[in-house]
Amino acid sequence: MYTDAASMKLIGQAFPLKSFHRIDTNAHRNFSAGIKRLLTNGAGLVISFKTNSPRIAAKWCVSSSKPHNNMTPIVDKGLDLYIKRNGKWEFAGVGRPNAVCNEFVMVKDMEKGEKECLLYLPTYDEVKSLSIGIDSGCKIASGNDPFTKKKVVIYGSSVTQGASASRPGMAYPARLSRDMGINFVNLGLSGSGKMEKEVADMVASIQADAFILDCFANPSPEQIAKRTAYIVKAIRAKHPNAPIIMIQSVFRETGNFDLTVRKFVERQNANTLTEYQKLLKEGVKHLYLIPGDNLLGKDHEGTTDGTHPNDIGFDRMLQVIKPAISPLLN
Amino acid sequence: MYTDAASMKLIGQAFPLKSFHRIDTNAHRNFSAGIKRLLTNGAGLVISFKTNSPRIAAKWCVSSSKPHNNMTPIVDKGLDLYIKRNGKWEFAGVGRPNAVCNEFVMVKDMEKGEKECLLYLPTYDEVKSLSIGIDSGCKIASGNDPFTKKKVVIYGSSVTQGASASRPGMAYPARLSRDMGINFVNLGLSGSGKMEKEVADMVASIQADAFILDCFANPSPEQIAKRTAYIVKAIRAKHPNAPIIMIQSVFRETGNFDLTVRKFVERQNANTLTEYQKLLKEGVKHLYLIPGDNLLGKDHEGTTDGTHPNDIGFDRMLQVIKPAISPLLN
Numbered sequence: 001m002y003t004d005a006a007s008m009k010l011i012g013q014a015f016p017l018k019s020f021h022r023i024d025t026n027a028h029r030n031f032s033a034g035i036k037r038l039l040t041n042g043a044g045l046v047i048s049f050k051t052n053s054p055r056i057a058a059k060w061c062v063s064s065s066k067p068h069n070n071m072t073p074i075v076d077k078g079l080d081l082y083i084k085r086n087g088k089w090e091f092a093g094v095g096r097p098n099a100v101c102n103e104f105v106m107v108k109d110m111e112k113g114e115k116e117c118l119l120y121l122p123t124y125d126e127v128k129s130l131s132i133g134i135d136s137g138c139k140i141a142s143g144n145d146p147f148t149k150k151k152v153v154i155y156g157s158s159v160t161q162g163a164s165a166s167r168p169g170m171a172y173p174a175r176l177s178r179d180m181g182i183n184f185v186n187l188g189l190s191g192s193g194k195m196e197k198e199v200a201d202m203v204a205s206i207q208a209d210a211f212i213l214d215c216f217a218n219p220s221p222e223q224i225a226k227r228t229a230y231i232v233k234a235i236r237a238k239h240p241n242a243p244i245i246m247i248q249s250v251f252r253e254t255g256n257f258d259l260t261v262r263k264f265v266e267r268q269n270a271n272t273l274t275e276y277q278k279l280l281k282e283g284v285k286h287l288y289l290i291p292g293d294n295l296l297g298k299d300h301e302g303t304t305d306g307t308h309p310n311d312i313g314f315d316r317m318l319q320v321i322k323p324a325i326s327p328l329l330n
Numbered sequence: 331m332y333t334d335a336a337s338m339k340l341i342g343q344a345f346p347l348k349s350f351h352r353i354d355t356n357a358h359r360n361f362s363a364g365i366k367r368l369l370t371n372g373a374g375l376v377i378s379f380k381t382n383s384p385r386i387a388a389k390w391c392v393s394s395s396k397p398h399n400n401m402t403p404i405v406d407k408g409l410d411l412y413i414k415r416n417g418k419w420e421f422a423g424v425g426r427p428n429a430v431c432n433e434f435v436m437v438k439d440m441e442k443g444e445k446e447c448l449l450y451l452p453t454y455d456e457v458k459s460l461s462i463g464i465d466s467g468c469k470i471a472s473g474n475d476p477f478t479k480k481k482v483v484i485y486g487s488s489v490t491q492g493a494s495a496s497r498p499g500m501a502y503p504a505r506l507s508r509d510m511g512i513n514f515v516n517l518g519l520s521g522s523g524k525m526e527k528e529v530a531d532m533v534a535s536i537q538a539d540a541f542i543l544d545c546f547a548n549p550s551p552e553q554i555a556k557r558t559a560y561i562v563k564a565i566r567a568k569h570p571n572a573p574i575i576m577i578q579s580v581f582r583e584t585g586n587f588d589l590t591v592r593k594f595v596e597r598q599n600a601n602t603l604t605e606y607q608k609l610l611k612e613g614v615k616h617l618y619l620i621p622g623d624n625l626l627g628k629d630h631e632g633t634t635d636g637t638h639p640n641d642i643g644f645d646r647m648l649q650v651i652k653p654a655i656s657p658l659l660n
Contacts, residue, residue, distance in 0.1 A: 067397070067403070068403075069402065069403040069404060069408070069426045069427055069428060070402055070403075070404055070426065071402055072399065072400055072401055072402055072494065072634055073397070073398075073399040073400075074399060074400055074634060074635060078399070083587055090586055090587075090630050091583055091586060091630040091631060091633070091636070092586060092587045093584055093587070093588075093636055094634075094635050094636060096399045096400065096635065097399055098399060107584070107587050107588055108588055108590070109588045109589050109590040109591070110587045110588065110589065111587075111589060164402065164496060166494060166496075166633075166634035166640035166641075167634055167635070167640075170631065170640070253421055254423055254437070256420055256421060256422060257413055257420075257422045257423070257437050257440045257441075258423075258437055258438055258439045258440065259439050259440065259441060260438070260439040261439070299420075300420050300421040301421060301500065301641075303421070303496075304402055304404060304424075304496035304497055305404060305424050305426065305496075305497070306421070306423055306424060310496035310497075310500070310640070310641040311496075311631075311640040311641045311642040311643075312641040312642055312645055313641075315642055
């Protein structure tokens, strides 16, 4: 028995929307085509439901885009199911994609009783349709939003969007939400988190308690120098007291031996620091910087492809980011 | 300028072979077709070379098999390059696959000087051809085998073979080799590490200093009860003093909520323990067991798909396995 997930609580959107998109791109016609497409990807979107079915399946359709060579199809186009146990969200199963339209039993043979469930959508593809399957005779209903303590926007790059976590629930904003009970809104824009004015204005217009700018891997050093002040001031103008937390780019492990790449990231991070210091001098309050130099550890094993963290890399990022942001969000 | 990698030192084979296969399947006509195919996969195979080129590229062809939905194409069909620095092997770049035949610049713009390089082959596909590209005017030559302290065979499942590490060098036997300077021969047979008599005989025939049996996730509990004594005794008959280290199956995180899966793995691991204890009682010496219950940690986040470790899961496995085997191999 399948139920359309559109009738269930959808978590993770910056503004409430009917579709499984992150942002209503019709309302932002000045965004580039690439950014609009990325905003249709399901990164950070989660369906909340409850059911007493011992078996939970899903039918879903994504686009026909070619899978990325640095990600599992599961994180790219698949689903990730968590169930609450003893007050904690625990992994229960995945939806493995094999085609544009897929059907997969994510978990079965569970013990009796109603369960609260969170279903993470694909981080790098658009969900065109999604329905949740349960055993006949069982019940399913929309769930609550468990991440209501605060709302924090993370605007960033492919790393924010979730490349290259192993599955959607392992993207670092998703892990932060489960850990902290906070709604971290994933506005990671793979390769395109470049602080364009129109995107900065959209980010600033979101009603949120804090803003994390993890967007310093995508713009050139020159773009960082040119654009950082604008997005910070745009946010500050609309949110006088919200913490704004800048995160320098992760070290690019392709730059472990490639001196050109290394130099480029050093210049990105130097300019990020300079802009941060200038803004502080200008009197911008509640502005913070998390240094990038230790985000992936020191053994050079924290990426899938030299650029995007693997799950070890994300784990190390969280060990730096979580203690840095926790006092600012309490 | 491309050089055929067949002219370079090839590390990781149980017996020296001309092809990029793990075992000469023509010499084992009684193996199943599935096992023969898996033995053509490049898991654990490494090309050792040295070059003074600031740029290293690769051209390689694999099969036309469909990529697995629980792995990155990089670990499945791609390449992973390490370079020695200050006596340690450090990540340098990957070869990203996009088709059956691929060409990719793995690293460029390196500082001058000769470098020792290790190139890991795809863990889940056959390499039909491979050549290494350097800048014209530079030199390339076959390298040494850095893993000569000992030779240890790991016979096992998909987990051994490398599912679902992010890239070939992150499969746990590969990580052990770099960490310990020991040649861990990867005989992981995805889904097919079932201790069949003919495979057990082949494993026992390998000249090695120790044997790790990480093969208790694939056979049924009944097969474990029936076959474990045979493979242990076959190895012991040929290698009177070599440590034989059994590793219980990792906890299947699909069994976190699925009671049938959980029960099945519990029975696998109970039977593995029983067989171990029977063999000890019979007087088999130098036989060890690593318990499976803590291999992936306790937060249920250590897999990509509920079955196969992600890089966090492999990291946790190594935290258990390395201290357990180190004293036995010294």
